[in-house]
Amino acid sequence: MGTPIVVSAPGKVLIAGGYLVLDPAYSGLVVSTSSRFYTVIRAETSTTSRICVRSPQFTNATWDYNVSSVAAQVTVEPSPENASKNKFVHLALQKTITLAVEVKGASSVKDILSKGTDIAIVGGNDFYSQRAQLEARNLPRTLESLSKLTPFAYTGVELANVHKTGLGSSAALITSLVSALLVYLQVIPESSLTEGDNQGRRLAHNLAQYVHCFAQGKVGSGFDVAAAVFGSHLYTRFQASVIQPLMDDQVVPLFPVISPSNSEWNYNIGDFKLPPLTRMMLADVDAGSDTPSLVGKVLKWRQESRDTANALWTTLDSLNQELAKTLLQLSELYSRNEKAYIDVVTHAASLSASEWSTLTMSKDPVISAFVKVRNTTESIRGKMREMGTLCDVPIEPIEQTKLLDACVSLPGVIGGGVPGAGGYDAIWLLVFDPPGSSEELPSERVGGLWQSYTELDVSPLLASESMAKGARIEKLADIAGLKEAVGSA
Numbered sequence: 440m441g442t443p444i445v446v447s448a449p450g451k452v453l454i455a456g457g458y459l460v461l462d463p464a465y466s467g468l469v470v471s472t473s474s475r476f477y478t479v480i481r482a483e484t485s486t487t488s489r490i491c492v493r494s495p496q497f498t499n500a501t502w503d504y505n506v507s508s509v510a511a512q513v514t515v516e517p518s519p520e521n522a523s524k525n526k527f528v529h530l531a532l533q534k535t536i537t538l539a540v541e542v543k544g545a546s547s548v549k550d551i552l553s554k555g556t557d558i559a560i561v562g563g564n565d566f567y568s569q570r571a572q573l574e575a576r577n578l579p580r581t582l583e584s585l586s587k588l589t590p591f592a593y594t595g596v597e598l599a600n601v602h603k604t605g606l607g608s609s610a611a612l613i614t615s616l617v618s619a620l621l622v623y624l625q626v627i628p629e630s631s632l633t634e635g636d637n638q639g640r641r642l643a644h645n646l647a648q649y650v651h652c653f654a655q656g657k658v659g660s661g662f663d664v665a666a667a668v669f670g671s672h673l674y675t676r677f678q679a680s681v682i683q684p685l686m687d688d689q690v691v692p693l694f695p696v697i698s699p700s701n702s703e704w705n706y707n708i709g710d711f712k713l714p715p716l717t718r719m720m721l722a723d724v725d726a727g728s729d730t731p732s733l734v735g736k737v738l739k740w741r742q743e744s745r746d747t748a749n750a751l752w753t754t755l756d757s758l759n760q761e762l763a764k765t766l767l768q769l770s771e772l773y774s775r776n777e778k779a780y781i782d783v784v785t786h787a788a789s790l791s792a793s794e795w796s797t798l799t800m801s802k803d804p805v806i807s808a809f810v811k812v813r814n815t816t817e818s819i820r821g822k823m824r825e826m827g828t829l830c831d832v833p834i835e836p837i838e839q840t841k842l843l844d845a846c847v848s849l850p851g852v853i854g855g856g857v858p859g860a861g862g863y864d865a866i867w868l869l870v871f872d873p874p875g876s877s878e879e880l881p882s883e884r885v886g887g888l889w890q891s892y893t894e895l896d897v898s899p900l901l902a903s904e905s906m907a908k909g910a911r912i913e914k915l916a917d918i919a920g921l922k923e924a925v926g927s928a
């Protein structure tokens with residue numbers, strides 16, 4: 440058996456721009472997470488072109504597919520013996536193979552698939568709640584305990600019953616699977632996923648967006664797939680009409696629509712990353728909310744109260760843009776004068792935001808920029824709460840307001856908010872992460888607060904920002920626990 444193709448894709452956190460990002464007139468700030476989905480593809484040595492897809496973290500999660508062809512039409516059919524269905528996986532296989540046949544020709548694709556294919560898919564523990572695993576091992580809900588869990592741990596349940604944490608498992612799964620298949624079927628070279636923005640990566644993006652929309656039965660904003668493909672960025676959505684011709688499953692060629700040269704793909708991936716020596720922290724607050732129903736109510740309010748909504752969205756958008764600009768500016772200030780930047784971070788890390796002005800360097804551009812990040816995140820929270828009240832939707836419900844207020848008043852916490860659509864789902868924070876500090880780190884202070892917090896059931900996630908830009912080729916042996924998790928074919 441040859442070397443497997445391994446492709447990973449990160450999860451996402453929409454730190455600003457929830458709801459607005461659904462409209463191409465506005466943008467969203469999306470951070471990709473160090474927690475990733477991995478797809479491992481290996482050729483088998485059988486005599487049939489069967490494709491076996493396995494998700495070893497779940498029970499009853501092996502899906503066999505038979506590949507058949509009539510002339511240039513290749514069809515992927517789930518085996519009747521499968522214990523469960525997986526629409527997302529099935530569509531990813533069918534659409535990617537169809538596209539590969541269009542681009543490379545049926546004989547090339549049939550040849551690659553002729554001896555059978557084994558595909559294993561796993562997601563980092565952060566994608567699924569680890570509350571039960573921690574309880575079973577009598578471990579407190581801390582980052583330290585999470586780091587002790589087996590990577591890609593077995594969840595003990597069927598996929599349909601797993602408790603998701605909101606990092607965008609289906610988008611990361613589809614992106615890693617579609618991208619790995621495109622490489623395996625030689626539609627794009629491996630370099631597409633080792634280098635930054637390029638045509639191969641864009642092809643993977645367009646196809647993953649289409650498959651994800653098709654599997655979900657609706658065209659969302661797509662920020663989650665864009666983060667899985669490109670990493671952290673400032674996202675402006677594509678117009679839904681680009682994939683409309685393919686949404687009703689009419690048999691039309693995919694490539695003319697999916698191709699990166701189709702100018703109707705008008706999404707924009709703007710530069711964005713979190714500043715050096717800061718750390719994003721995430722916690723799941725376990726109450727959960729139904730994003731589509733929140734979205735429905737907010738959009739209905741926008742229809743009915745056009746003027747109020749447009750005024751609010753214009754203000755929110757300028758705050759979101761300000762936040763993106765200031766965070767980026769901090770990276771620039773770091774590269775211009777590393778020492779001055781490190782000094783600010785080291786000092787401010789032990790002070791609450793109200794004390795930052797007492798720093799001798801308070802007029803410093805770095806401290807001013809952090810003050811602006813703080814004020815802007817607080818204003819965004821205020822406007823999101825206002826929108827929630829106007830639409831009667833719990834975007835930042837009072838319980839989360841209390842939790843966030845307690846977090847952002849801790850020394851070393853820069854700001855935070857509710858990610859994405861909000862609701863009783865999760866919170867994000869940005870904290871200082873000073874180098875070589877002997878004092879308690881801001882992340883440890885936050886961890887302590889979360890552990891002792893009683894009004895909400897707060898459970899931390901291990902993820903921080905992914906520094907690697909989006910989907911990428913991996914080596915099986917380089918990822919701790921991956922070889923063991925995917926087992927042998």
Ligand SMILES: Nc1ncnc2c1ncn2[C@@H]1O[C@H](COP(=O)(O)OP(=O)(O)O)[C@@H](O)[C@H]1O
Nearest residue numbers: 494525526527528560561562607608609610612
């Ligand atoms: N680890 C996995 N292995 C295989 N399929 C998965 C896995 N995780 C998610 N999926 C697929 O994604 C679907 C979940 O989609 P959805 O509930 O929309 O998730 P999300 O809220 O993460 O977008 C599942 O029904 C399944 O088809």
Ligand SMILES: C[C@@](O)(CCOP(=O)(O)OP(=O)(O)O)CC(=O)O
Nearest residue numbers: 457458460605659660730859860861
């Ligand atoms: C409202 C939104 O703009 C953002 C929702 O972001 P979430 O991160 O809350 O999404 P889920 O993954 O569905 O939980 C809808 C969208 O952009 O599609």
